[in-house]
Amino acid sequence: MATTARLGYVNDVLLSVVAGLVGLALGLVGIMAYRGSVLSRGGLPVVGEPTLPEGAAEVLSVIGRAFVILDEVDGVVRANPASYAYGLVRGHTLIHEDLRDMARKVRADGVIAERQFELQRGTMGATNMFVHVRVAPLGEEYILLLADDRTEITRTAAVRNDFVANVSHELKTPVGAISLLAEAIEGAADDAVAVRRFTARLHKESARLAALVQDIIELSRLQGADVVLAGAGIDLNEVLAEAVDRNKLPAEEKRITISVGGTVEQQVFGDRDLLMTALRNLIDNAIRYSPEDTTVGVGLRQRDGLIQVSVTDQGPGIAPEEQERVFERFYRIDAARSRHTGGTGLGLSIVKHVVANHGGEISLWSRPGHGSTFTVRLPVIEDAVENDQTIS
Structure with missing residues (x-):
């Protein structure tokens, strides 16, 4: 068993x-x-990956607005230079939380949304902008964000009224002085010494009037400029070198040395002429308020996705309570000194306006008796955006 x-x-x-x-x-x-x-x-x-709808890339390339395409985790997979100029995108990140919230809502319910925001412009929030935003689903997994700058439209009426009032006041001074000097020359026709003295003053006032009119024209042109449509990749090394060169004559007249240091490899997106005007005015301002036989330092460097231009003078410095106001149109800390230097009161306003239009910011460090340093920061063009890589 x-x-x-x-x-x-x-x-x-x-x-x-x-x-x-x-x-x-x-x-x-x-x-x-x-x-x-x-x-x-x-x-x-x-297994096929979601792609952009047929023809979408071609439409976006000519749409004339800032656009950003986000993936399912709100990462920026495509953005045109305009979105960087507006300060909406830095690297591959959509900066503003309000816009990310709007994108998430559209992703959740699939309904196209439109809103107008007042957003901080640039990386440090130095200025605000009014932007109209339209957000819509794109393809199987992407979200498209279109942005249109409405800042100028929103502020035009107030700015126009303020500008006209200020211009009228500023033009009265040189025009009145020229009229009085002409009468003085006529009354002193037999006094050669007096005629020469009055004529020298007349030349100075007419030059001041011409500079003021030129700055007014320049500021008016800036307000009508569209950096997004007219912009391109700009080499700031070349622009800064030309701005320094244009200031050599007034520097030589005061025996001031302009010392330049640093270079950058990447470009910024913008209008070359406007950036030239801004940097020229910034260096000109340093020369005007620097004593004779001193040095104006100009530095250029790149860090953290920004190109930085610094202009340092050895002038009298600016008190803390005055520093915020120096960028206002026609504001002068010392009107008598400004008349002596030939300043129009518009130079720094033009600089701030240009920098803001390029998605950057300008800051000021100064202390009475120790000079001033103005620093401009502009976002670089990211390689991925500049090359407009496709999504596949």
Whole structure:
């Protein structure tokens, strides 16, 4: 009986092993058959990734607005230079939380949304802008954000009224002085010394009037300029070198040395003429308020996705309570000194306006008796954006 039981147990084990081997063989045959079927159809199956709808890339390239395409985790996968000029994007991040919230809502419900925001412009929030934003689903997983700058439209009426009032006041001074000097010259026609003195003053006032009119024209042009449509990649090394060169003559007249240091490799997006005007005015301002036989330092460097231009003078410095106001139109800390230097009161306003239009900011460090340093920061053009890489 014991022998019979043992034989039955052995038979059961052998049957289990045989069944396992048969199952394994059938599994291998099935796998080989599947592979053969796949290979006969031309390869392993490919899972397609979502792509932009046909024609979307071509439309976006000519739309004339800032646009940003976000993925499912709000990462920027495509953005045009205008979005950087507006200060909406830095690197591959959409800066403003309000815009990210709007994108998430559209992603959740699939309904196109439109809103107008007042947003901080640039990386440090130095200025605000009014922007109209439209957000819509794009393709299977992307979100498209279109932005249109409405700042100038929103502020035009107030700015125009303020500007006209200020211009009228500022023009009265040189025009009145020229009129009085002309009368003085006529009354002193027989006094050669007086005529020469009055004529020298007349030349100075007429030059001041011409500079004021030129700055007014320049500021008016800036307000009508569209950096997004007219902009391009700009090499700030070249622009800064030309701005320094244009200031050499007034520097030489005061025996001031302009010391330049640093270079950058990447470009900024913008209008070359406007950036030239801003940097020229910034250096001109440093020369005007620097004593004779001193040095004006100009530095250029790149860090953290920004190109930084610093202009340092050895002038009288600016008190803390005055520092915020120096960028206002026609504001002068010392009106008498400004008349002596020939300043129009518009130079720094023009600089701030240009920098803001390029998505940057300008800051000031100064202390009475220790000079001043004005620093302009502009966002670089990211390689991924400049090359306009496709999504596939």
